[in-house]
Amino acid sequence: xxxxxxxxxxxxxxxxxxxxxxxxxxxxxxxxxxxxxxxxxxxxxxxxxxxxxxxxxxxxxxxxxxxxxxxxxxxxxxxxxxxxxxxxxxxxxxxxxxxxxxxxxxxxxxxxxxxxxxxxxxxxxxxxxxxxxxxxxxxxxxxxxxxxxxxxxxxxxxxxxxxxxxxxxxxxxxxxxxxxxxxxxxxxxxxxxxxxxxxxxxxxxxxxxxxxxxxxxxxxxxxxxxxxxxxxxxxxxxxxxxxxxxxxxxxxxxxxxxxxxxxxxxxxxxxxxxxxxxxxxxxxxxxxxxxxxxxxxxxxxxxxxxxxxxxxxxxxxxxxxxxxxxxxxxxxxxxxxxxxxxxxxxxxxxxxxxxxxxxxxx
Amino acid sequence: xxxxxxxxxxxxxxxxxxxxxxxxxxxxxxxxxxxxxxxxxxxxxxxxxxxxxxxxxxxxxxxxxxxxxxxxxxxxxxxxxxxxxxxxxxxxxxxxxxxxxxxxxxxxxxxxxxxxxxxxxxxxxxxxxxxxxxxxxxxxxxxxxxxxxxxxxxxxxxxxxxxxxxxxxxxxxxxxxxxxxxxxxxxxxxxxxxxxxxxxxxxxxxxxxxxxxxxxxxxxxxxxxxxxxxxxxxxxxxxxxxxxxxxxxxxxxxxxxxxxxxxxxxxxxxxxxxxxxxxxxxxxxxxxxxxxxx
Numbered sequence: 001x002x003x004x005x006x007x008x009x010x011x012x013x014x015x016x017x018x019x020x021x022x023x024x025x026x027x028x029x030x031x032x033x034x035x036x037x038x039x040x041x042x043x044x045x046x047x048x049x050x051x052x053x054x055x056x057x058x059x060x061x062x063x064x065x066x067x068x069x070x071x072x073x074x075x076x077x078x079x080x081x082x083x084x085x086x087x088x089x090x091x092x093x094x095x096x097x098x099x100x101x102x103x104x105x106x107x108x109x110x111x112x113x114x115x116x117x118x119x120x121x122x123x124x125x126x127x128x129x130x131x132x133x134x135x136x137x138x139x140x141x142x143x144x145x146x147x148x149x150x151x152x153x154x155x156x157x158x159x160x161x162x163x164x165x166x167x168x169x170x171x172x173x174x175x176x177x178x179x180x181x182x183x184x185x186x187x188x189x190x191x192x193x194x195x196x197x198x199x200x201x202x203x204x205x206x207x208x209x210x211x212x213x214x215x216x217x218x219x220x221x222x223x224x225x226x227x228x229x230x231x232x233x234x235x236x237x238x239x240x241x242x243x244x245x246x247x248x249x250x251x252x253x254x255x256x257x258x259x260x261x262x263x264x265x266x267x268x269x270x271x272x273x274x275x276x277x278x279x280x281x282x283x284x285x286x287x288x289x290x291x292x293x294x295x296x297x298x299x300x301x302x303x304x305x306x307x308x309x310x311x312x313x314x315x316x317x318x319x320x321x322x323x324x325x326x327x328x329x330x331x332x333x334x335x336x337x338x339x340x341x342x343x344x345x346x347x348x349x350x351x352x353x354x355x356x357x358x359x360x361x362x
Numbered sequence: 363x364x365x366x367x368x369x370x371x372x373x374x375x376x377x378x379x380x381x382x383x384x385x386x387x388x389x390x391x392x393x394x395x396x397x398x399x400x401x402x403x404x405x406x407x408x409x410x411x412x413x414x415x416x417x418x419x420x421x422x423x424x425x426x427x428x429x430x431x432x433x434x435x436x437x438x439x440x441x442x443x444x445x446x447x448x449x450x451x452x453x454x455x456x457x458x459x460x461x462x463x464x465x466x467x468x469x470x471x472x473x474x475x476x477x478x479x480x481x482x483x484x485x486x487x488x489x490x491x492x493x494x495x496x497x498x499x500x501x502x503x504x505x506x507x508x509x510x511x512x513x514x515x516x517x518x519x520x521x522x523x524x525x526x527x528x529x530x531x532x533x534x535x536x537x538x539x540x541x542x543x544x545x546x547x548x549x550x551x552x553x554x555x556x557x558x559x560x561x562x563x564x565x566x567x568x569x570x571x572x573x574x575x576x577x578x579x580x581x582x583x584x585x586x587x588x589x590x591x592x593x594x595x596x597x598x599x600x601x602x603x604x605x606x607x608x609x610x611x612x613x614x615x616x617x618x619x620x621x622x623x624x625x626x627x628x629x630x631x632x633x634x635x636x637x638x639x640x641x642x643x644x645x646x647x648x649x650x651x652x653x654x655x656x
Contacts, residue, residue, distance in 0.1 A: 082455050129637075133644045135454040136397050136595070140587045141640050144633040147584075151630045155623055269462055276459050323474040330466030337460050338448045 019201060036190055040183040056182040058298065063193040064250045065290035069274040070200045070283065071243020076272070077281035078204055079236035080216030081130055082139040084268050085146035086244050089126075091263035092149065093119040093245025095159050098167040098258035108172035112192075112249045119245025120238040122149070127237030131230045134219075146265050153260050166259040169252055185254060192250060196243065200283050203239065212236055216281075273329065277336050279345030288344040296332070297325050364496050369613040371497035377609020378507035379572075381514060383565040383582060384589040384601040386558040389517070392534045392596040393554035396446055397454070399461040401562065402583015403468035406575075408434050408566025410472050413481040413575035423486050430563040438559035442552050465580070473577055480576040485568070506568040510605075513561065517598050530554065534596065585612075588632035592639050594649025603647055608632045 010016045020026045039059070044052040072086050093115035100111045126145040130138050153160050161167035171178045172188060179185050203209050211232045214222035223229045252258040270293055278289020304321050312320060340346055387401045398404070411433045415426035445464065449456050487501040520527040532540040533550045541547045569582055589608050593600025615631035645651045 076455060080453070080455075082458065084458075129640055129644075133640055136458070137591070137640060137644055139397075139454075139458055140591060141637065143587065144637050144640075147633050148630065148637070151626060155626065269466070272459060272462070276455075280455075319478055320474060323470040326470030327467045327474070328470075330463040330468075330470065333463030333466070334445055334460050337452075337456050337463070338445065341452065341456065 017205060019205075033194075040186050044183065053182045056186050058294070060182055060185055060189050060254060062291050062294045063189040064247055064254060065271075065274065065294050066193050066287050067196040067243055067250065068247035068271050069278065069286040069290040070196050071240045071247065072271050073275045073278075073280065073282070073286045074200065074203065074212070074243070075236050075240035077275055077279075077285075078209065078216060079212040079233065079240075080219075081127070081233060081236060082135070083126075083142040083237075083240070084139050084265070084272070085126065085142035085144075085149070086241075086271050087263040087265065087267035088146040088149035089119040089123050089241040089244035090248030090251065090267070091153055091258075091260050092122050092241075093248030094252040094258040094263065095153060095167070095248075095260075096245070097249040098161070098169045098252055099159065101169045102161075102167055108249075108253060112246060115249035116242040116245040119248065120242040123237045123241025123244070124234050126241075127234050130233045130237065143265070146268060150260060150264065160260065161258075164259070165261075166257050168257050171256065172253050189250060189254070192246065196246070197283065197287070200286075204283070208232070208235060213281075273333050275343075276333060277343055279343030282343070282345040284348065285343050285345030288348065292344060293329075296329065300325050300328055365617065366614070367496040368498060369617040370610055371499065372503070373610035373613035374606060375499065375503040375507045375609070376613065377606040378510040378602070379503065379565070379568060379605075380582075380585050380589050380608055381602045381605030382506070382510040382561060382568070384586050384593070384605055385510075385514065385517065385598065386561040386565065387586050387590050388593075388596065388598060388601045389554050389561065390558045391590075392598075393530050394446070394551045395534075396449075396457050397461065398558065399458055400465035400468060400583070401558075401586050402580040403465040403472075404434070404438075404558070404562035405566045405569055405582055406472060406577065406580035407437065407468055408563040409570030409575045409579045410476045410566075412563075412567050413483055413570060414476050416483040417481045418476075423483075426483075427563075427567060430567060431560060434559035434563040434566075435556045436559075438555040438562075439552055442555040446555075447548070447551070465583075469577055469580060478576065480574045482574040483571055485571045500572075502568070502572045506572070509564055509568060510602075513564065514598060514602050517557075521598060526550075526553070584629070585632060588636040591636045591644075591646055594646030596650055597646065597648035600646055600648035607635070611635055 008022055010021075015021075020029065040052070040056055043055050046052075047055065068086070068090065072083065075081050075083055075086075096118040097108075097111035097115035100106045100114055101108070106114075126142060129141050133141060154165050171180055173179065174188070177184075179188055204212070211222070211227045214225070214227055215229055215232055215236075219229055248263065251262060255262070274289035274293045275286055276289070277292050278287070279285025301321055304317060304324060308317050308320065336343060383401060383405055386404065387398055390396055390398050408430045412426040412430040415421050415429045416423060441464070445460055446457070449460055485502055485505055487505050490501065492499045492501060492504065521531060529540070529545045530550050530553065532543065532545055533547050537547050565582075566579070569579055573579055573582075585608060589601060589604040591604070592607050593602070593604025612628045612631050615627040619627040619631070639646065
């Protein structure tokens, strides 16, 4: 946010490592939390029941995406290990939770961590080759993991629940209250999104996070200064796929159904796009990226439905919109990579540092 | 036994056709260290162009070949210039994501420009299967295999004997030293991409005539990774051997395992094989082992 930091001097290590370096940061976070808390009633008041349900559902998807993007950013942005198979870890979490919820009738506060832990375990297995192979090879290995996990879920009825490889899950209940509407789910998801954000902020400034960054910047040098690379790479895979698993569980509860079609390779690419567009190695960037990539198809559809009718008929539009969406998506990835490699986070920092000394030039 | 031979025969032909596509990937990786995750989409684009020439413009087959070749060369030149050159020296995830983005653009824009319906055209070779001992061979596949062999031989000669090929190997080996020796590195990067374009154009015509042309042709690109990992990322001969292995294994798996597990092993088996290869020999059968220095 736009704050002046003159007059604040860090004289202790505690102050240097503080989560909020300036008092105003605490205020900003407080205001943001307040805004998010009053959003559903506010939106309902402004737009009325059904429209509000739709808007809140978009915010809900964004919050789920934030969790996944943070997890992937820990692996790719902070540790420098590539994963093109993250959606597969999400599906592991989703099916674990769905099976536990349906077969053993467990509540969400058991299935959610269980889904995360299961995904973390699978993630570690996939991460084991990362000791020997890196870069492109690791990318292809995770791609293979994506395809193999997809295939297994699809072909083992015991996991996938048989018909259409989908399992219906009961709605989550808190204190005996069943969360049915989007507005009720909103607080449920907000809680986990906030926890994910705080946890990530704390992980990356801890010993583990610093080890991750050292491995990313120069792995051999990191090993020489005493970082156990193999262990920390596996930890990165475990944490990252735990996030992915939780994302899968949240998405399953959000939809009310676990289906592998929501976790295909295209989803993996969506999440990679989020962290690249948002900014690699940045918590704020992951959030920006999740918002951007989630809103992009919605904006394109709105745009095409309002202006596309000037050029095409409605029937044609139904074919054109997915094509335009895919192309715009790819184009944005390339534009960001070529022109602004540090992503939206960098743009935001530029704006901020401009206003920091405004109205003076420096 | 006859069933196995039949499967192997088909596997060899399909495998050689995979090699052709994998070759595009290998050429680019060998010379520029860039990874092309859009190889399947390159093939799709070439198939769409040739289908447009043959089906929509109703021109003869050889015109389609020329147009597809010219189009793909121009396309890959432009791509190298606009997208990949600015990414030189950036982390590997940047190049991977750029080509994934490119793949998305092509998959979106291809049907948008050329229409979503499946177009089919056939090679001028007839479609009577050839019976050869225990083998039953489709002429399309035989043609594809022959084209692959010709090109693989031509590229092997190019890299071993020709002046340009030797310069390209020098670029691949060490860019700085190569440019100190007076080799224009950027020109050879462009050349490598153009060669990938040529290979993709032929791959597109062959695969397009076999599968019918729509977005799904790009799925062939998913087979490229097992092929190149098995053979070695920077080896032309590796692409051939890897292609043959993948072609044979997936056919055998489809023939023997599909009835047991209910289908889909064709897409699954090559990746299992690839995982094993990554664990045991990550640089592939013919790949060059990289020594790392700090």
